[in-house]
Amino acid sequence: MTAETLSIDTLVVGAGQAGVAMSEHLGKMGVPHLVLERNRIAERWRTCRWDSLVANGPAWHDRFPGMTFEGLGPDAFATKDQVADYFESYARKLNAPIRTGVEVKSVARQKGRPGFTVETSDGVIEARRVVVATGPFQRPVIPPIAPKDATLTQLHSAEYRNPAQLPDGAVLVVGAGSSGVQIADELQRAGRTVYLSVGAHDRPPRAYRNRDFCWWLGVLGEWDKEVAGPGREHVTIAVSGAYGGQTIDFRRLAHQGITLVGLTKSFEGGVATFEQDLAFNLARGDESLMALLDAADAYIARNGIDLPEDPQARIVPADPDCVTNPLRELDLVQAGVSTIIWATGYAVDFGWLKVDAFDEKGKPKHQRGVSAEPGVYFLGLPWLSRRGSSFIWGVWHDARHIADHIVTQRKYLEYRDASQRAHEHASTDAANAPLAESHE
Structure with a gap:
């Protein structure tokens, strides 16, 4: 950009999956726009994930409608680099x-005229509209209970890369969503002693009766749910495409x-x-697993679909000793724990967005991504319009809705x-018309 102020109809902040999807729909609808990305396209897939990460959904599902993954079978799970590519x-x-390579530093509404002034690392932009496509994984969160102990290596899952990165010793992984489970599993397979909170x-x-769980959530209408169930807003989901895709079973991991x-x-x-809540x-x-299996069986029976039985899916291993006799405490030195990995999620960071688009807790106020601040839109957030909103294909559909609104x-x-031009044209014609002659 030049030293002069650039004017654009719609500015999209972020070029991950949300920003790319937004650009596609805006382009198809003829909306002049610009996408700014402070790093590279899909940067977080490359540098904020561990080395062995694969997508949690199969390639036929976790993609945009307009393109398949090159050289990857539909039921395979793309690596993080394949997703970025x-x-x-x-x-x-x-x-x-x-x-x-252009960072957006602030967005503020202009006074006395429509649009926003956008301060960037490469100059000033005036935009009629701004789409915030920075996603939900902005600021890694480590809870305040983290010990103040310089002898321990502590890192967030966003910083973890592979077992060789860590010092020798046992590892405590805090958090058992998809990230924590996969990291703990990888470390144990590498010969580490692992404690998983x-x-x-x-x-x-992962799959049931010859269909991936992504398919089941689709046909059962789960992806289209608009709100999380009561008390389920912050419940994590433990699912993995690692090692070809396997159902996460904590008892199996313990055995x-x-x-x-x-x-x-x-x-x-x-x-x-x-806590004594293991x-x-x-x-x-287990209840969540069985509920989905029951719903799948009912769907098959109701629709007369011929899919093979899968009794193995309902087998729950015996409780291991760590479940029947759970640890109340762990002396980290005696246990040889040298590292704590915090797989404790992320927080959004909208400090650069100086607009009236947030509630008293700092959460964006929006309806399906259309902000309470006219001209500001949010894309890529969990539950933006439905359960599937933060997934690759869900972002694409939410982007289309926002583009339609724009x-x-x-x-x-x-x-x-x-109308204003017509009025001005009529006024000009009247001003230039000859005066009528008087016949008095």
Whole structure:
């Protein structure tokens, strides 16, 4: 960009899956736009994930409608680099107007005229509309209970890459969603002693009766649910495409060698203490699994579909000793724990967005991504319009809705402008008309 102020109809902030999807729909609808990305396209897939990560959904599902994964079977799980390459290729296919290496520092509404002033690392932009496509994984969260102990290596799952990165010794993994489970499993397979802190979770089957769980959530209408169930807003989902895709079973992981513990409660004097809720959390996870299997069986019976029986899916291994005799506390030194990995999620960071689009808790106020602040849109957030909103294909559909809204607003403004021009034209004609002669 030049030193002069650039004006654009719609500015999209972020060129991950949300920004690329937004650019596709805006381009198809003829909306002039620009996408700014402070790093590279799909950067977080490349540098904020561990080395062995694969997508949690199969390639036929976790993609945009307009392009498949090159050289990857439909039931395979794309690696993180394949996903990043996919979005780069998609952006090239669209000839998307993306500028990388440009950070958006602030967005503020202009006074006395429509639109926003956008301060960037490469100059100032004036935009009529702004789409915030920065996604939900902005700021890694490590809870305040983390011990203040310089002898321990502590890192968030966003910083974890592989077992060789860590110092020798046992590892405590806090958090048993998809990230925590896969990291703990990888570390144990690499020969580490691993303790895995398990909180509330859902654990769907990786596949059931010859269909992936993504397919089941689709036909059962689960992806289209608009709100999470009461008390389920912050329940993590334990699912994995690693090693070809397997159903997460915490008891199996324990029999494999991982020591399960309850929710991490506190650290004091080098001792970690845990809630005595491990058996309860596992039972609730089992309930979520069985409920989905029951719903799938009912769907098959109701529709007369010929799919093979799958009795193995309902087998729950016996409780291991770490469940029947759960640890209440763990002396980290005695246990040889040298590392704590916090798989405790992320928080959004909208400090750069100086607009009235947030509630008293700092959460975006929006309806299906259309913000309470006219001209500001959010894309890529969990439950933006439905359960599937933060998934690759869900982002694509939400982007289309937002693009439709932008086009509608542009049409209203064009009508106003056309009416104003017609009025001005009539006024000009009247001013230039000759005066009528008097016949008095």
